[in-house]
Amino acid sequence: MITVNQTYTHEFQFSQDEVTRFAEVTGDKNPVHLDAAYAATTMFKKPIMHGMLSASLFSKVFGTLFPGEGTIYLKQSLSFLRPMYVDTVYEAVFTVKEIMAEKNRAVVETVIKDKTTGAVCTSGEATVMNVNAIK
Numbered sequence: 001m002i003t004v005n006q007t008y009t010h011e012f013q014f015s016q017d018e019v020t021r022f023a024e025v026t027g028d029k030n031p032v033h034l035d036a037a038y039a040a041t042t043m044f045k046k047p048i049m050h051g052m053l054s055a056s057l058f059s060k061v062f063g064t065l066f067p068g069e070g071t072i073y074l075k076q077s078l079s080f081l082r083p084m085y086v087d088t089v090y091e092a093v094f095t096v097k098e099i100m101a102e103k104n105r106a107v108v109e110t111v112i113k114d115k116t117t118g119a120v121c122t123s124g125e126a127t128v129m130n131v132n133a134i135k
């Protein structure tokens with residue numbers, strides 16, 4: 001069972017190969033993600049990850065780790081606050097803000113931080129449903 005104010009953290013990083021594969025799957029081949037020479041001419045100075053690639057980690061965590069198997073992802077808001085880079089260690093932090101027991105639902109704050117600096121790169125809020133973990 002999950003409870004209000006419960007927190008779960010998950011450390012991760014993505015490689016350039018994973019960014020390239022994400023671009024292939026989604027069709028988002030913006031050169032700022034894939035072309036170092038192009039990215040060098042932008043404000044980022046090097047390729048950045050797709051924001052949705054980093055946010056896709058939320059789906060992995062909700063469906064397999066916290067609250068885990070059987071979770072249905074219903075809703076997500078996102079704000080992309082800072083660029084994210086390959087081969088950088090990040091930490092996703094999930095904090096339960098509200099439980100709606102009658103509907104087996106929870107509202108969870110979703111934040112991604114640079115593990116080294118603590119800077120918040122992505123923030124949002126998710127609504128999930130799990131008959132077994134939310135009562």
